Amino acid sequence: xxxxxxxxxxxxxxxxxxxxLIAFSTISARANLVVDITQGNIQPLPVAVTDFYSESEVAxxxxxxxxxxxxxDLERSGLFKPIxxxxxxxxxxxxxxxxxxxxxxxxxxxxxxxxxxxxxxxxQLSVDFRLWDVFSEQHLMGERLITSxxxxxxxxxxxxxxxxxxxxxxxxxxxxxxxYVSESGPANRRVxxxxxxxxxxxxxxxxxxxxxxxxxxxxxxxxxxxxxxxYFNNRPRxxxxxxxxxxxxxxxxxxxxxxxxxxxxxxxxxVMSMAEKGNSDIYLMDLRxxxxxxxxxxxxxxxxxxxxxxxxxxxxxSDRGGRQQLYVMNADGTNPRRISFGxxxxxxxxxxxxxxxxxxxxLTGGQFSIGVMRTDGSQERILTxxxxxxxxxxAPNGRVLIFFRQILAKRKGEEDKVRLWSIDLTGYxxxxxxxxxDGSDPAWSPLIPE
Amino acid sequence: MRLNLGLKxxxxxxxxxxxxxxxxxxxxxxxxxxxxxxxxxSSTSGSTGSSTSGSVTNKVxxxxxxxxxxxxxxxxxxxxxxxxxxxxxxxxxxRQAAWLKANPSVTASIEGHADERGTREYNLALGDRRAxxxxxxxxxxxxxxxxxxxxxxxxxxxxALGHNDDAWSQNRRGVMTVN
Numbered sequence: 001x002x003x004x005x006x007x008x009x010x011x012x013x014x015x016x017x018x019x020x021l022i023a024f025s026t027i028s029a030r031a032n033l034v035v036d037i038t039q040g041n042i043q044p045l046p047v048a049v050t051d052f053y054s055e056s057e058v059a060x061x062x063x064x065x066x067x068x069x070x071x072x073d074l075e076r077s078g079l080f081k082p083i084x085x086x087x088x089x090x091x092x093x094x095x096x097x098x099x100x101x102x103x104x105x106x107x108x109x110x111x112x113x114x115x116x117x118x119x120x121x122x123x124q125l126s127v128d129f130r131l132w133d134v135f136s137e138q139h140l141m142g143e144r145l146i147t148s149x150x151x152x153x154x155x156x157x158x159x160x161x162x163x164x165x166x167x168x169x170x171x172x173x174x175x176x177x178x179x180y181v182s183e184s185g186p187a188n189r190r191v192x193x194x195x196x197x198x199x200x201x202x203x204x205x206x207x208x209x210x211x212x213x214x215x216x217x218x219x220x221x222x223x224x225x226x227x228x229x230x231y232f233n234n235r236p237r238x239x240x241x242x243x244x245x246x247x248x249x250x251x252x253x254x255x256x257x258x259x260x261x262x263x264x265x266x267x268x269x270x271v272m273s274m275a276e277k278g279n280s281d282i283y284l285m286d287l288r289x290x291x292x293x294x295x296x297x298x299x300x301x302x303x304x305x306x307x308x309x310x311x312x313x314x315x316x317x318s319d320r321g322g323r324q325q326l327y328v329m330n331a332d333g334t335n336p337r338r339i340s341f342g343x344x345x346x347x348x349x350x351x352x353x354x355x356x357x358x359x360x361x362x363l364t365g366g367q368f369s370i371g372v373m374r375t376d377g378s379q380e381r382i383l384t385x386x387x388x389x390x391x392x393x394x395a396p397n398g399r400v401l402i403f404f405r406q407i408l409a410k411r412k413g414e415e416d417k418v419r420l421w422s423i424d425l426t427g428y429x430x431x432x433x434x435x436x437x438d439g440s441d442p443a444w445s446p447l448i449p450e
Numbered sequence: 451m452r453l454n455l456g457l458k459x460x461x462x463x464x465x466x467x468x469x470x471x472x473x474x475x476x477x478x479x480x481x482x483x484x485x486x487x488x489x490x491x492s493s494t495s496g497s498t499g500s501s502t503s504g505s506v507t508n509k510v511x512x513x514x515x516x517x518x519x520x521x522x523x524x525x526x527x528x529x530x531x532x533x534x535x536x537x538x539x540x541x542x543x544x545r546q547a548a549w550l551k552a553n554p555s556v557t558a559s560i561e562g563h564a565d566e567r568g569t570r571e572y573n574l575a576l577g578d579r580r581a582x583x584x585x586x587x588x589x590x591x592x593x594x595x596x597x598x599x600x601x602x603x604x605x606x607x608x609x610a611l612g613h614n615d616d617a618w619s620q621n622r623r624g625v626m627t628v629n
Contacts, residue, residue: 187611213606215570229574234559234601236574257578257602260571273575275602278533278582280575301575317572323531324572347569361569387613390569408613416613441570 033111033133033140033167044081045167047074048109048134051085052127053092054117062125062152063092063117069156070113072200073174074163077400078429083109104134111140113163125149129159131166141166153202154448161447173395174199177445178402179217179226182206183418183438194228196243199444201434207241216260216391217241219445222267226443227251229259238272240287252285252292260303264331265311271295273303282316282333295333306350306358307331308375315339315349315358315375326360328375339377348391351375354398357425361390361403370403372425383427393444399425402433404440513553515628522549526584528622531568533579535587539624543584546626547591550598560585561625562602565618570604577602584624598626 049071052063074080089103095114104112115129130142143162145155154175161172182195194207194214207226208214213236217228224243229236238251238258252258256276263270268287273280282296282305296302300320307314308331315328321338324345329336340346344364351358355375362369362382369385370392388406395401400422407417420433420442433442510517518524523546526539535543550556562581564573581600589595610617 187608190606192606213603215574215604215606236602257574259574273571275575275578278579278586278600280578301572301579303571303575304569317569319572324569345568347572363567363569366567388566 033136042079044075044079045110046081046083046108047111047113047163048083048088048104048107049074049113050088050090050095050115051092052115052117052129053096054119056119059117059119059125062149063115063127066117066127066152066156066159067113067115069153069200070160070163073157073160076200076431077164078424079164079168080111083107098139099132099134101132101134101137104132109134111163111167113159115159119149120146123149125152125155127155127159129162131163153198157199170399171397171447173397173400173444173447175448176396177448178420178433178442179207179219179445180404180420180435180439180442181214181217182435183440184210187416194226194241195435195439197435204436207243207246216441218262218443220263220267221265221446222263225263225267227261227263227270227272229261238270240270251287252290254283258283260305262306264307265309271305271307271314273305282314284331293333295329295331296336304348308351309353309355313351313375315351317347317349324363326358326373326377328358339375340373340380341377342380350392350394352398353394353396357398359392359394359401361392370401370423381427383423383425384421384430389421391441393442395444396446401425402442402444404442513556513628517553518546518549518626518628522546524627525623525625527619528580528624530565530618530622531576532622533576533583535583539584540587543587544591547588547593550588550593557597557629558599559627559629560588560598560600561607561623561627562600563607563621563623563625564605565621566605566608566613567618568605573604574602577604580622580624584626 049067051067054060054063071082075082087107089106090100096116099112099114112132112134113129115127118126120126124146127145131140133140141162147155157175160174164172176199177196178199179194179196182193183190185191191210192214193210194217195204196207197204213231215229217226219226226241226243228239230239236257236259238261239248240251241248251270254274256274258272258274261270261272269284270287271282271284274283279299280301280303281294282302284293284295298320300318302316302318305314305316312331313328314331315326317324318327324347325338326340326346326349327336327338344362346360346362348361349358357372358375359372362371367385368388368390369382370389371380371382373380386405387408389403392401392403402420402422405419405421409416418438418440420435420439421430422433423430510520523542526535526542560581562577564576568576581602585598585600588598608621610620
């Protein structure tokens, strides 16, 4: 038995209300229950996620909602198939100790999640969760999370992450958010607003009011900050936005348009393009000293820079070779070399959080596809293609990509749709990420800090 | 195929531009309003035209956007992924330079636009190249750089909403907008 106590208090953060987590049982019996996620198109693993039991009716309702969040997260990953609760032969009330495993084998549940919720005298909510391997009849893990009752969604995502991690051996990605550009109105008078929502589309909120054109928001890897392009005062410049305080500031005093910003892995620098006299090059700004360093100096278009996770290299796109292609250079701008050589144009390279792959948009034969290649340009693999797919962004575990897709109206009177989609690295489990309006330029947040 | 259609369209535009260059007085609503004949804005402005030059000058404020659209042409067009000024584009910019000289108090934005068949950031850079190509030529023709400011909108502000070569060739444009 090992007890870990972590304090997750973040000052001044409303929706990250103080969260206390006690891992009270991390004894992990070695079991056979493992999802191999290296293969494509695997059969999703049947799991039973029971409602969290409570003696109090109010707390039981929260327990149900938490279980709903967990089931939806696991289902959406494409790796798990939550079993319909109507088939369950044991009720949550009977699961407070060890489950009757034969009852769960009968409905072919491989994994079983059980738990309890309790309202504490101080108004906090205590959530116990346990994961069982039904066939080996082993207790895989258990945790107690104590939080404000308003924080129940995050508790659900956290538990779903724990289950995902325990059964796949990969880190989870459910306790994350998307920032993206919400779009409305006709294409020639499009209104674009920054918006943010949980990874499951819940808790959607707008960050800007639509009075200025905004593009390409990107999350800080370390702080509740976003960098993006705004046309405020008809001067397209890169801005920094603090999500918690809503404070915005322009980054630097550049003579020309700055665009295509992205944070460095430390969160202390922003790499971006600046266009001056018709030429776009890549610059690096230190957010603490505000010092600016020019990284490329070439008459071609150099843009869409993205750091490797170790901070040593930057991938970017350039038409210096005649057409838009992908390049990798050292983080100080030295030794740029081309990595994409296929037919067509390549853009929007993004380095995987694992470091081994670069995702991109490929334009060829009138189609816009999303693909990945190794960082030396080898083993190119197209994950999805169509009229217009653009701008991939990685989940923090490097397993899933989100991008945007334009689907043309099929008949008169219909509107084109521009929507967010996610796809597994294997090319399977492609699905729309539901947003209230059209959406583009999605960026996946890191795991929300605890 | 796409290139051919594009060229065809460009030559059509070029023909319209020539008509506009020779006749500063619009004859009718549609095709005489400079190289922007296909845009919504210019055809709307065109509808105010009449048959005598006298009444045009009565209605159109010299140095206004309407004056520019009707009598000069507010826009030039570019080839796919190109930012060089074609012969037609150069003659339009030359008229724009003369017009700016005739209206010395006017300052303008030069907007660079791209079609939707490119990625977002690349199109921003391409739009900047196009806006700069127009601006540079205006400066070469004697217009002070303080009067014309380049701004790129990438693929964010199309004028033609279709998803075909005609629409795309209308959207690959440099537009002078009077401040």
